[in-house]
């Protein structure tokens with residue numbers, strides 16, 4: 001059979017069209033954000049893409065639920081539910097058919113490209129459209145960790161815990177640590193770090209979380225040194241908010257909360273914290289409990305492995321300073337200033353470096369996981 005020039009021309013056009021269909025997908029945003037590309041791959045002659053591309057392009061929160069055989073994808077705050085081994089996805093009470101089913105390969109999930117070209121523009125018809133072989137989309141909501149508030153405990157008229165030697169005060173050590181930590185985080189983690197105090201001044205507990213909330217911080221980390229009437233007690237512990245669980249946790253809680261009795265107007269002030277504010281703050285924190293625990297666990301394990309200090313664990317307590325924070329938040333107790341040996345370490349600059357490096361690593365690892373999930 002003879003193939004004419006015209007036939008070759010048409011075959012070439014068809015190949016070009018096919019190529020366009022089976023290519024990577026460009027996503028353009030209606031903002032100054034640079035375009036992104038969704039990589040596609042051919043599986044059994046059908047064009048698919050890895051669902052995690054949605055994390056890059058739409059900051060989608062993706063999680064699988066193997067028990068219910070579902071894949072949950074949250075885009076623009078809306079929940080899409082994909083049924084595994086099915087071409088159906090559920091959005092609210094509606095079902096959409098992607099024509100081809102989800103594919104699982106080596107722990108990864110692949111969705112048919114038809115989801116991008118047909119389904120997404122249907123579900124988000126005000127925000128996403130498929131035009132000239134490109135996705136045009138509203139800029140995604142970026143929930144990654146960008147701003148951290150470090151809260152050096154105590155300050156000014158409130159010295160915090162006093163050293164075994166009676167020469168060192170918690171307020172001085174934690175301020176020094178906070179200043180050094182801020183520098184390291186900003187240099188190496190692409191985050192902005194704000195301090196609830198950057199000098200020796202008194203800041204009320206309420207003011208500290210208010211500061212974090214007003215500045216839309218993504219993490220709140222309160223820095224402290226511990227004290228105990230028995231000077232042999234030592235070690236590092238991390239707290240996140242909840243009703244105190246053990247007698248020991250209650251004792252630390254009482255000590256850190258004592259500032260309210262001593263320096264913030266006594267019983268009246270406690271009442272102020274305890275009433276409505278507590279109920280609201282408790283609600284605000286409860287959605288971050290798991291994240292706060294995860295952050296605390298990261299920090300505790302990295303601190304203990306670097307310092308070889310006694311591991312007192314990740315604990316729950318009811319700290320005033322954590323109550324008002326609308327973000328994952330923890331309280332670090334870097335060691336017992338009331339213990340002769342630990343006091344010496346806490347003022348030693350190379351030991352301080354270890355503490356700072358460990359907190360840095362803990363935050364960095366938490367941020368990596370957290371940003372992926374957002």
Ligand SMILES: [Zn+2]
Nearest residue numbers: 153160224225
């Ligand atoms: Zn303290």
